[in-house]
Amino acid sequence: MTLWIPDIVERPGPKYRAIAAAIADDIAEGRLAPGAKLPPQRDLSWRLGVTVGTISRAYTEAERQGLVRGEVGRGTYVLRPGLREGFPMRADQSADDIDLSLSFPAPGDEGDYIGDTLRRMADDPGSVDFLDYQSPAGNLRHRAAGAAWLSTTGVHVDADGVVITSGGQNGILVAFSALAQAGDHILTEELTFPGVKSVANMLGLRIQGLPIDEHGVIPEALENACRTQNYRFLYLIPTIHNPTARVMPPERRAALADVAQRHNLMIVEDDIAARCIVNPPAPIATLMPENTVYLTSLSKAVAPGLRIGYLSAPPDLLKRQASIVGASAWMATPISAELATRWIEDGTAEKILDSRRAEAIARFKLATAKLGHNSISATPGCHHIWLTLPEPWRATDYTEEAKRRGIVIAPAEIFAAGRSNAPHAVRICIGMPRQRKKLDYALDVLAEILLSHNMRDIAMV
Ligand SMILES: Cc1ncc(COP(=O)(O)O)c(C=O)c1O
Structure with a gap:
């Protein structure tokens, strides 16, 4: 198979955008087939004479657009049209949001x-x-x-x-x-x-x-x-x-x-x-x-x-x-x-479980490092954590603020049985974004919001 090289010579703007646009065009015109593996980032950076960081940004952009998916330790693959969103997003969610609201298992090597x-x-x-x-x-x-x-x-x-x-x-x-x-x-x-x-x-x-x-x-x-x-x-x-x-x-x-x-x-x-x-x-x-x-x-x-x-x-x-x-x-x-x-x-089944568990444990450590000074409950290997919010946050205000900053999480109310009262807590699903670095970013945002106490005024008299 010949190595796919994007043609970015006549594309204006930053190089990473040019590469992401070339990926989109080449998929649309059949030069990149569903399932095709994109070249390793280091190879492509050398061939195009750009930094590895530029290629990484381009692949991230293509992933954000739902064109490709990075698999931990395996590479980046072209997705099949129609399957691109994976789980359907809710109506109030934008393609740029990072969704941590659904209980997905952490990614493993099931694709192998x-x-x-x-x-x-x-x-x-x-x-x-x-x-x-x-x-x-x-x-x-x-x-x-x-x-x-x-x-x-x-x-x-x-x-x-x-x-x-x-x-x-x-x-x-x-x-x-x-x-x-x-x-x-x-x-x-x-x-x-x-x-x-x-x-x-x-x-x-x-x-x-x-x-x-x-x-x-x-x-x-x-x-x-x-x-x-x-x-x-x-x-x-x-x-x-x-x-x-x-x-x-x-x-x-x-x-x-x-x-x-x-x-x-x-x-x-x-x-x-x-x-x-x-x-x-x-x-x-x-x-x-x-x-x-x-x-x-x-x-x-x-x-x-x-x-x-x-x-x-x-x-x-x-x-x-x-x-x-x-x-x-x-x-x-x-x-x-x-x-x-x-x-x-x-x-x-056991091999897949081991790989998912290893990824979940790595994500648990990440979440503990970023949010652990707050009251969280979690167990290594589990795919969600439960964060009890510090004063003055209420679960729905915090969830709304997170949403405003592009991170989707679930407030405690969603889980209240019957008419039971819900605590000031949220569920954060750490298994969800396939790329760990997206989770890393989202956890930083969530930690930052906790510190900011930046609740918007309530427009109600
Ligand atoms: C506690 C619990 N039970 C059942 C289910 C449903 O599982 P399944 O995806 O196998 O239908 C879930 C899904 O998140 C769950 O969290």
Whole structure:
């Protein structure tokens, strides 16, 4: 393949802009194909007689325009038109904003494996089976891979004890639908994953948020709630809680399991991010398997685009959950389940997880260095941090000021369950920008705002 060299001779203005414009033109005219790798920055700087800094700026500009993407340690690649924005931006967001509002896993080396695995699947005559309907719970080999994945967090079930879902969000919908019906009351932490609020809304369930401390739900509060009302279940995120990033210690898990068992209350345990940290505590499901629905997905550890999640529950409930998968989607996509299965079986899933975790730990260190003098909660390996704001900031004012300066974050209100009060805190997703240097810049801006106390006057009398 001949090396691509941009023609910048007749392009006016700064050199970096000229190079970025040449990248745009050459993509539009087919001289740079989707997936093509741009030349290493040092090579191109030498060939064009400009500094490496100029090339780096040009590539950053092209990335900002959504034309290319820099992959950590691999190089810069041309993106396919239409896929350029990745996750759709919200209407109030500009292309220049740095979005730290969504819980993306930190980038890893997943791009090194996808092509090879898909090629092997393409060459395998058996792959045609994955174009057929399959059992709603998933085929047995795929479920066995799910069981193997669950065993890595200490939940030991066989293939029959697993239902495959289309990711964790679908797992939540399936779990909730099997346990409750419209009008029922359910319990969650007082701050919880917004996807849970959407599902509860959709199903007509009423959420009661339980008070939390730095270890999670307070057992006495659960005890009181169980005494006063008949709740269908308690939904919990004990490991890397979303949004507070806290990890519930084993003693608190045991105390909550004790209350739940005494009141015959089911716990839906969402353990989606457990593998992002090293040695997560044993799930509540290991303490009371008969009263727990355990759900996880490969989204945070391996790849969210796979849309593969795993549910495990007592047998009768699991059967119901499989029927609900059938009623809502028939089954999780078998091609995707096959890809996930191959990655679990051959160890690729663990390699991707290791690379994502290493990047997340580097980002955690960066965030701690820049914001650590404030009150933050985070755990090395997790993909978001929770920043409790110093006086005089309120979460929405701080979020608005950050937005004005081009950084998008999520205020605590978004996570408030039911009508619970939200603290003066924000969630900052450090896994999100693919380039670590963008995060570096965004964290500087966020730290600067905290110091500036530059709140705008409220235009209200
Ligand atoms: C706690 C929690 N549960 C479930 C999900 C949904 O996961 P998935 O992407 O697998 O649907 C998320 C996504 O961020 C999450 O944070």
